[in-house]
Amino acid sequence: MQGASEPIHWWQTRWFVALATLIACVPLLYPDIAPIVDLPGHMGRYRVQLDRGAHPWLADWYKFEWSLIGNLGVDLLIEPLAPLIGLEPAVKLIVTAIPALTVAGLLLIAREVHGRVPPTALFALPLAYGYPFQFGFVNFALSMALALCLFALWLRMARRGAIVARAIVFVPLSCLLWVVHTFGWGVLGVLAFSAEMIRQHDRRKTRESGHWIESWVRAGLGCVPLALPMVLMVAWRSGADVTGQTADFFYWRTKIAWVLMALRDRWLWFDVASMAVIYLVLFKAARDPRIAYSRHLGLSALFILAVYILLPRIVFGSAYADMRLAPFLLAFAIIAIRPRMGATIRHAAIWATLGLAFFLVRIGAQTVSYARFDRDYKVELAALDHVPVGARLLSFVGHNCRNTWKMSRLEHLPALALERRLAYTDDQWSMAGGQLLTTRYEAAGGFAHDPTQLVTPGRCRGEWWRPVNYALARFPRAAFDYVWLIRPPRFDPRFMPDLTLVWRSPYSNSALYRVDRSIAPPVATDEQLGIPRYIVEFMRRRREALIRSGAIGR
Structure with a gap:
């Protein structure tokens, strides 16, 4: 001393x-919103915490208990x-x-x-x-x-x-x-x-x-x-x-x-x-x-x-x-x-x-x-000007199998649709006892919560992130009104005939689509989607194992 x-x-x-x-x-x-990975997801939860009593549809989608x-x-x-x-x-x-x-x-x-x-x-x-x-x-x-x-x-x-x-x-x-x-x-x-x-x-x-x-x-x-x-x-x-x-x-x-x-x-x-x-x-x-x-x-x-x-x-x-x-x-x-x-x-x-x-x-x-991450946020969040209040929004954020040094900070950006537009988003964590909020929107099925918002070009070894074509073809159309693609990997338009373009970013490949239920959804086999049957079974079993262990919620 x-x-x-x-x-x-x-x-x-x-x-x-x-x-x-x-x-x-x-x-x-x-930055208006600190560009740190999980923060937008937390902000979505805060919105439900504050406004769930004023907007009954939030209670239909999420369970929040102190x-x-x-x-x-x-x-x-x-x-x-x-x-x-x-x-x-x-x-x-x-x-x-x-x-x-x-x-x-x-x-x-x-x-x-x-x-x-x-x-x-x-x-x-x-x-x-x-x-x-x-x-x-x-x-x-x-x-x-x-x-x-x-x-x-x-x-x-x-x-x-x-x-x-x-x-x-x-x-x-x-x-x-x-x-x-x-x-x-x-x-x-x-x-x-x-x-x-x-x-x-x-x-x-x-x-x-x-x-x-x-x-x-x-x-x-x-x-x-x-x-x-x-x-x-x-x-x-x-x-x-x-x-x-x-x-x-x-x-x-x-x-x-x-x-x-x-x-x-x-x-x-x-x-x-x-x-x-x-x-x-x-x-x-x-x-x-x-x-x-x-x-x-x-x-x-x-x-x-x-x-x-x-x-x-x-x-x-x-x-x-x-x-x-x-x-x-x-x-x-x-x-x-x-x-x-x-x-x-x-x-x-x-x-x-x-x-x-x-x-x-x-x-x-x-x-x-x-400042550069904040610029990315502003570019992508322009899509929310076209999302109605209370919309049922499914989001797919481009990801990859490599652990790249610079994280995109976009992984939970969809939650800002919940925070700003009171829309349903599929990136909330759902773990009883770990968070105050869990998802209860059963119609979303396997597209209800984190990490279903992450899509990849193909299957990632040891992960159950969905390949983008598989996600676009198989999500439950009746459960969602809009699909928000945030810098997705390259995808095949054949698997989204019933999605009508609403907005496209002039600075990236991000886009917002409306689900048109007057058009028949795609019918595609796992092989057509480039997913062998044994991989689909692996993804199903891994998801069930994670649910049983408590690592993710249903």
């Missing part, structure tokens, strides 16, 4: 922490904000706050542990826009941002000796954090336990033996105020309607991939180079005699690493559970670094300048990236 007598440098001042927090908001200021689950962060904030400023501005305000809170939390933790913000901590700030945030896991991201800020408060109250007050305050705070998202509460518990271990050990380090075991026990007792949400967790997961499997342990290839692409966004070369900078900082810190590691944050990083290794890919039906931790694991490894006592100001200033440059370059690139 730096001495209080040392002068405060520019990167350690309160105004810099405030400025860095504001800079983190910049990429999200221009329940106490560990995944309600943005859903609850929308309730007071949307009536005041509108749904889309409310979502933008909340989502914009997430990277800001993340940056503030990292800097506050670094200041509490080191006494001053170390110059190397600036290299961790771009991780606020890590890969999980790009996926649109907004409740998770909000809970992690809050967990960082609450951990800083936990450390501050311990430093001031307010242990009893901390215990009282963190009982309700831990429950609120669990409601935002279970993941944030769990991570706060891991961080608090690691910090308590060090604190208890330092208080008893003069004893010759047994102090580590005693420190573990006392650290556990110190974290008891965080334990009440365990009761809520048991009540949630033991509900009669709860589904969702936990599976895919120890997928080493993907675990290694997540930590190598924690900054994945648009440009492969740029994002990989940015990750190389982070790993170079960690490597340099390990070899530079002028740099040391904090025991507090070093142990926290090791604990997070252990959780990352042990976490499966799917937890309670939510995919990418382990991936979500990767940016935070790296962030804690970075903020654990600090200059040793006696290091020159010039040496520290160089690190701070390079860290600030890295942060600003990443923020600038993220701003450009989001």
